[in-house]
Amino acid sequence: MKKILLICICVLMITFGLLRGEANTIYNKAATICLECIGLGR
Amino acid sequence: MKKIRLIIQALSFAFSNGYIKGFTAGKIYKGELKNFCHPGLNCYSCPGALFSCPIGALQTVSPTSLYVFGFLFLVGTIFGRAVCGWLCPFGLVQRLLYMIPVKNKRKNLKGHDKLKYLKYFVLVISVLWLRSFCTYLCPSGMLLGAIPLTIISKPIRELIGSTFFIKLSILVLFIVLSIYYARPFCKYICPLGAIYSLFNPISIIKLRVDEAKCTKCSSCQRACPMDIAVYKNPRSLECIRCGDCISSCPHKAIEIISSL
Numbered sequence: 001m002k003k004i005l006l007i008c009i010c011v012l013m014i015t016f017g018l019l020r021g022e023a024n025t026i027y028n029k030a031a032t033i034c035l036e037c038i039g040l041g042r
Numbered sequence: 043m044k045k046i047r048l049i050i051q052a053l054s055f056a057f058s059n060g061y062i063k064g065f066t067a068g069k070i071y072k073g074e075l076k077n078f079c080h081p082g083l084n085c086y087s088c089p090g091a092l093f094s095c096p097i098g099a100l101q102t103v104s105p106t107s108l109y110v111f112g113f114l115f116l117v118g119t120i121f122g123r124a125v126c127g128w129l130c131p132f133g134l135v136q137r138l139l140y141m142i143p144v145k146n147k148r149k150n151l152k153g154h155d156k157l158k159y160l161k162y163f164v165l166v167i168s169v170l171w172l173r174s175f176c177t178y179l180c181p182s183g184m185l186l187g188a189i190p191l192t193i194i195s196k197p198i199r200e201l202i203g204s205t206f207f208i209k210l211s212i213l214v215l216f217i218v219l220s221i222y223y224a225r226p227f228c229k230y231i232c233p234l235g236a237i238y239s240l241f242n243p244i245s246i247i248k249l250r251v252d253e254a255k256c257t258k259c260s261s262c263q264r265a266c267p268m269d270i271a272v273y274k275n276p277r278s279l280e281c282i283r284c285g286d287c288i289s290s291c292p293h294k295a296i297e298i299i300s301s302l
Contacts, residue, residue: 003119003246003302010116017109023077026109029102030076030086030094033069033198037087037098037176038188039209040201 043285047127051134057092058082058131059186064089068195079110081117082130083234085180087187089194095183097169097234098176105170114234118241122248126228126235127282132182133228139220140267149224149269157230158280165233175233177205181213224267228282239279247283247300249276255295265290272296 017023058080061071071092080093099110117125126133140147151157168175176183188206192199219226228235242248251273262272265287268280272287276296288296 001302003244006119006244007116010112010119013108013112014116015112017107017112020108022103022107022109025103026079026094026099027074027077029098030091031070031072033191034085034087034098034176034187035201037085037095037180037183038191039177039184039205040188040192040198040203 043289047284048137050128051137054082054129055131055134058084059088059090059092061090061092064091065190065194068191068198079113081113081125083132083180083182083232084130085176085183085187087183087191089187089190091186095176097180098183100169101173101176105173114237115241118238118245120246121238122242122245122277122283123235123238123279123281124245124247124283125238126232127284130228130234131186132232133225133282135182135185136216136220136225136227137267139217140224142221144221147222149267151219151223151226151230154229154269160230161232161236161239164231165236169233178208179212179231181209181216181227184209184213224269225282229268229280235282242279242281243277246302247298249281249283249287250297250299251276252295252297255293257293257295259292261290261292262287262296 064070068089070087070089075092076086076094078093079096079099083097084091084093084095086094086098096110096114100107103110164175168179192202216227249272256273258273260271263270266272267284267286268282270278270280285298
């Protein structure tokens with residue numbers, strides 16, 4: 001029961017995160033070469 | 043089970059980095075799949091990467107990202123740290139390196155019992171607070187992102203600076219360590235493993251030891267790359283659910299179960 005509740009909370013977190021536009025933010029970062037991530041440009 | 047796991051790890055690596063055009067053109071995938079996080083450590087600047095890195099995503103959105111934490115907690119609740127053992131591309135790299143036959147192989151670094159807690163500090167300080175893990179520490183980003191891109195693309199090669207060499211040194215360090223020690227990055231540094239480890243005691247998929255069959259012979263511990271006495275602690279935070287203990291147990295006392 002506790003695990004089912006935890007899974008439901010996780011699904012809610014994902015849903016609210018999507019509604020807040022977090023996936024878009026991630027996409028905008030991930031769809032361009034992240035120079036910071038690969039140690040370039042510094 | 044070892045061979046099956048190797049095949050699954052290889053398929054996961056290939057699928058996660060399946061954008062072949064990226065390797066030929068020196069560009070990265072820009073499709074819709076990048077809205078989704080890979081469950082393992084896979085740099086989204088790898089030319090072949092189809093998904094986003096969850097640690098990179100955490101650093102990008104914020105340390106309070108509901109989407110990323112919700113995803114990681116969901117994976118952890120179901121599988122615990124099994125992603126580390128079965129799906130993580132950098133986990134596969136370390137596994138293959140450890141297979142290289144050299145003398146003086148050991149499982150753990152000196153000070154292992156204290157060093158294993160370092161990954162939690164890396165998570166809190168480097169990922170959540172300073173948001174600098176990807177920039178200064180991550181060897182996966184170097185191996186799968188920086189090196190292929192600097193080889194393929196001249197404009198990117200011209201951007202090489204001091205940070206590149208710092209990260210390259212860290213990558214080389216972990217490559218050498220991984221030849222002599224089992225999964226040093228997973229044990230001591232990986233912030234993603236740190237997150238998933240917290241779910242090992244409560245995850246749906248877990249190991250169970252049949253105490254009636256177990257003779258405490260320690261075959262499980264000898265087989266375990268994380269050096270866990272599975273018969274004592276089948277839900278250890280360090281367990282990557284690789285199943286090597288199951289294959290090695292002469293009494294078939296260990297099994298993977300699922301329980302809600």
